[in-house]
Amino acid sequence: METSEIAEALQRKARMSDKIKNASRHTNRSEGLIFEKSSPGKRAFDLPLLDVPPLDASGTLGESHRRAGVEGFPEVSEIEVIRHFTRLSTWNYAIDLGMYPLGSCTMKYNPRVNEYVARLDGIATEHPYQPQELSQGCLRILWLLEKCLLEITGMDAITLQPAAGAQGELTGLLLIRAYHQKHGNPRKKVLIPDSAHGTNPATAVIAGYEVENIKSNADGQVDIAKLREQVTEDVAALMLTNPSTLGIYEQRIPEIAEVLHSKGALLYMDGANMNALAGITRPGDLGVDVMHLNLHKTFSTPHGGGGPGAGPVAMKKILEPFLPLPVLIEKDGGRLAQDFQRKESIGRVRAFGGNFGVLVRALAYILAYGPGLRQATEDAVLNANYIRKHLEGAYDLPYTRPSMHEVVFSDAIQKKHGVNTMDIAKRLIDYGFHPYTTAFPLIVSGALMIEPTESESKEECDYFIEAMKSIAEEVEKTPELVKTAPHTTRVRRLDEVGAARRPILRWKPATKQSEAAD
C-alpha cells in the first residue's frame, strides 16, 4: 500500500470512529470480561450423577472449614465461554497469522503434530508417582530427548528438569557453585557481558553471586585482554550468550574458555540463540562447560502467550555429579529408572521432574527433522542476512560484523525525525506484522532486533522488507503517522504509566469499584 493510500484510509477510519464507539457491545470488537456476562443460574458444565451417597459438607468438614461458595465466580453458558475466548483470541497476533520477528525470542512455527502427541492417552494421562515399570514409555521419551540434545550440544550430561530458561540458568549456576564448593570455595563473582539478557544477572544473584559486568568491544565481542584482567580466582564463571544478543557469533570462544579455565573458572553459555548453531557447531566442542537450552525457542514448543517453556541444562562430565534429582539412568536389560540417591546433587529445582508435556513436543520436533535440523539453522541465518542486506541503508547498522540468525539495527537515522524504535515497531503492526524486539540489547541505543527464523518464506521476508522500507519513508515524509501508530488495531496505544501508577489488577463488581467496569 502506498503511504498516501494508508493516510487516506486512516482519515476514513477517523470519520467512522465515532460511529464505531457507539456500536453495540455485542460486536466482537468490544468483548467484556467473563464476569460481566454472568447471570445467576446459567451454567456451562454438567457432572455425571454422583454414584456414592451424597454428603452434608458442613457435617463432613465442620462448619469452620466449609465454604458456602466462591463469591464472584462467573455463571455463564458454554456458547458464551466459546465466544468469549474465541473473540479474545482474535485480538492476538500469532505466528499462525504471520511473521513474528521478535529478536532473541525465536518465534518459529509450532508444528501441530507436537500438540497432538502431547495429548495422547498414555502420554498426557500419566502420573509422576506411578511405578517406574508403568512409566517406561515416558522415561524412554526423556531418555531419547536427552541423547538428542547431548548430540546437538556436544555435551556429556543433561537435566531436563528446569521449567524454563531462567530456571535453567539458575540450575547451571548452582551446578557451578557446587563444583567450586567441592574444590574448596564457591567463589564470589559471575561475569556477565553488558549485552546479556536481564535474566542472567537476576539469576546470578539468586545463586548467591555478585554480578560483575564486562564491556563489549567496538565489534560487539568480548574484549579478551580486558577479560584476562577481570578473571581472578574470585570468579566462578562467565555467562555468555552465543551468538550474542547482537546476533554476532563470538569468535574467540575457545580462547575465552581457556582464560577462564586457567583460573579455575567455568564458562556458562546462555543457549537462547541455539537456533543459529544447531547442526553447524557444538558448544561442547568450543570449551563451554554448561549451558541451557530454551525448548520454546530453538525446539519449536509453543510460547502460548508467555509459557510454558522448558530449560534443559547440558554440561560437561565435571558437573555431572551435581545434577538435580532425579537423574535418569539405564539399568540392566535397557530398563530405565530414576535415581534419587546422589549425595552431591544440588537438589531439586522443580517438583515432579519437569515440564514433560513440553519435552514431548521438543522431541517430536527433533524427530521430524532428524539430521536435517541443520537446514533449519541455515534457513534461519539466510533469512536474517537477506533482511539485513535489504534494510541496510534505510536503517542504521551499529555493528557490522556478519549476522547469524538475527540482525540488530538502530533508530539513529529515524531519531533525526523524532521517531524512535518503539514508534517504528508500532507502525509495523499496521502493516500486518508483529514488531521486532525494541530497545534490547541495552548496548545499542534504540535497537531494532530482528529475528525472522527459518519459518518465513522468501515472500514473507519480502513483505517485511517492503513494510520496513515504507515506514522509513513515512518517517521522513509523515513522521506523525508513525509516532501515533498503530492505527488499525482494536485498541490504540495504551496508558502504561497510568496502569502502573494506579494498578487495577483484578475485576470487582461495579458496585464496589466502578472504574473496573466498562
Add this chain to the structure above:
Amino acid sequence: MRYLPKSPAERQEMLAAIGAKSIEELFSSIPEAYRLKKPLSLPGPLSETEVIQYFQARGAENSTGYTRFLGAGVYSHLRSVVTDAILQRGEFLTSYTPYQAEISQGTLQAIFEFQTLMCQLTGQEVANASMYDGSTATTEAVLMAERVTGRERVLVARSLHPEYREVLRTYAKNSGLKVEELPYIARGTLDVNALKAALREDVCAVVVQSPNFFGAIESYAPVAEAAHAAGALLVVAVAEALSLGIVKPPAEADIVAMEGQSFGLAPSYGGPFVGVIASRETFVRQMPGRLAGQTTDSDGRRGFVLTLATREQHIRREKATSNICTNQALCALAATVHLSLLGKEGIRELAEQNLAKARFALGELEKIPGVRRSFAAPFFNEFAVELPRSVKIVNAELLKSKIVGPYVLGTAYPELSKHALVCVTETTTRVEIEKFTAAVKSALESPL
C-alpha cells in the same frame, strides 16, 4: 522438509541477493575448525504419521488401562473438550508474551480474568499472571516474605509437600535463608505449640499447606495469630486447588502459593502445570512474576497491559524481585477457561463430589480388618490410612488387578512406613473404588 517454506531455487535467489556464493559463507564467522564436518547423529527424519506412531508406542508402554488412587500434588480431574479447543487456537498457542499490548489484548484480558479468579478463590487481594508450578510458587512466596520482612529464618510445616520443601531448600541454600521444619500432631495438622516455640523476631515466614500433604485441612486462625504476633508472614500453600470450591480460603494468609493443575490441566507426568502467587495488595511491589493491569488507550477505551514491570528482571536486572521471565500463560488460560465453564455452581458441585467419593472410599477401607484412618483432621479428596502390612507390598499386589495403588508415605516420612495416601476424585467411579478396596483386602489377606 515440510516445515520449511523455501524451494531450492528461492534459497539460491536469496543467497545471490545477499552476495554470498554459498550458505557456508554465511557461517564464515565460525572458525572452520569448529564447524561440524558430518551430519548430527539423530533419529529421523520422520513423517507426521511416524511421529505419531512413535509416541503412541511410548504411550502403550505406560499405565494405560490402570485405575489410579494417586494424588500427592497431581490430580486427575474431568476436563472439558472446550478448554482444549480454546487452547489450540493458534492465536493463543503461537503468540508471545504480551509486551506489544495493542496486538495482545486477548492474552492480556485472559490473564486479567485469571488474576481475578485466583483472587476470588484464595480470598486474597492480588494474584500474579502465574508461576511455573506450586513448588516454585511456594519458594518464590518465601523469597517474597524475606524481601517484605528483611528476615531470614523460615519455618516450614513438615506436612508441606516433600518436593516443595526440596525445591525451597535448593533455592534457600545460597540466598541466606535458613529453613527449619515444624512437626505435625497426631491429628495430622501443624503442631502450633512447636510453631510458637520456634517463632522469634528473625522469622520471615511460616509456611503451611492446606489441605496438607496428608490431606488434612489446617485451621489458619491460630497459625496466623502466632505468626503475626512475631511479625512473620503466613504463607499458605495449596496443592489441590479444587479444595477451595468447598473449603474456606486462606484469607488470614499474607501470601498464598498455589498449584492450579486441577483446573483443566492433564497430569502429563508432572507438567506443565500452573503456579499462582496471591497476596495482600500492600505487598504487590515485592511480588515476583508478571502482572496484567487494566488501563485505557488513547481513545479512552478499556484495555490491558503488563504492568509494574519495574520489579522484573528485564528492567531491574540483578535487582529484580525474581529471575523468572516466563509465566505459564497457556496453562493459566486453561485454568481460566476451565473455571469459566465450571462457574460458581460447578466448582462447588465438583468439590462436593470429591468430598463424597473420598469419604465413601475411606468408609470402604475402614471395613477391612487392621486398616485405620491415620489422622483425625477433616480432609478433602485425599486421606492417609495405616495398613497392617507394608504399603509397597500391597501396591505390588494391586498392580495385578490393574490398579495403581496409593502414594507410599514412608518414601518421604520414615515414621509413616505403613501409611498410604489415598486420593479419590470425581473421575473414580464407585465400581472402581469397590474393586480397589476389595483388592486391598485380598492383598492384606494373602500369605506373604
